[in-house]
Amino acid sequence: GAVVSQHPSWVICKSGTSVKIECRSLDFQATTMFWYRQFPKQSLMLMATSNEGSKATYEQGVEKDKFLINHASLTLSTLTVTSAHPEDSSFYICSAGGTGPGYGYTFGSGTRLTVV
Amino acid sequence: KNEVEQSPQNLTAQEGEFITINCSYSVGISALHWLQQHPGGGIVSLFMLSSGKKKHGRLIATINIQEKHSSLHITASHPRDSAVYICAVTYMEYGNKLVFGAGTILRVKS
Secondary structure, three states, rough: OOEEEOOEEEEEEEEOOOOEEEEEEEEOOOEEEEEEEEEEOOEEEEEEEEEEEOOEOOOOOOOOOEEEEEEEEEEEEEEEEOOOOHOOOOEEEEEEOOOOOOOEEEOOEEEEEEEE | OOOOOEOEEEEEEEOOOOOEEEEOOOOEEEEEEOOOOOOOOEEEEEEOOOEEEEEEEOOEEEEEEEOOOEEEEEEOOOHHHHHEEEEEEEEEHHHHEEEEEEOEEEEEEO
């Protein structure tokens, strides 16, 4: 079946540095990639939707200059958390798919970011 | 407001028990999804439904369009079924964005 490989699975970084998270679709082309964050004991919150070759669409309240999304190819989408702060510590997960009725979603394994 | 309501929030069962998790949603969905999130955080898509019933192993998912309700059943539950089960829908007016329920934390004791 379809697989989305997400790296790194966990990262600890210093406050003020940037962190890049990658999601690669294996054996299929991901036209659309969704990026979510999840705080402990809460549900997934959609941050942005990226479509290959175009600018990402950010949800209300999500800073596009802080969370940079690049979807330059059909198999790779990246999320860069710039100038990370402790409040950015969270679980970030990507999902590919949902490009039409009958199409499911494939999730990455998630990245646990801790900013110290 | 289009929401997804899940119940129960928490569920503890003995190994072997039959488990049911419920999900209610508003009118106008294009599809409903049942997801499983493991303790490590990874999410697996279990089912995608727009009508009827689907079965995969010990898991059964049903949807009643008229009632705007779906259920996920686990037969002969096992400790390895312990996870968070999430109901999510795509509403036609939102395109392909998923709207998530709060999740059901399931713990199966041996």
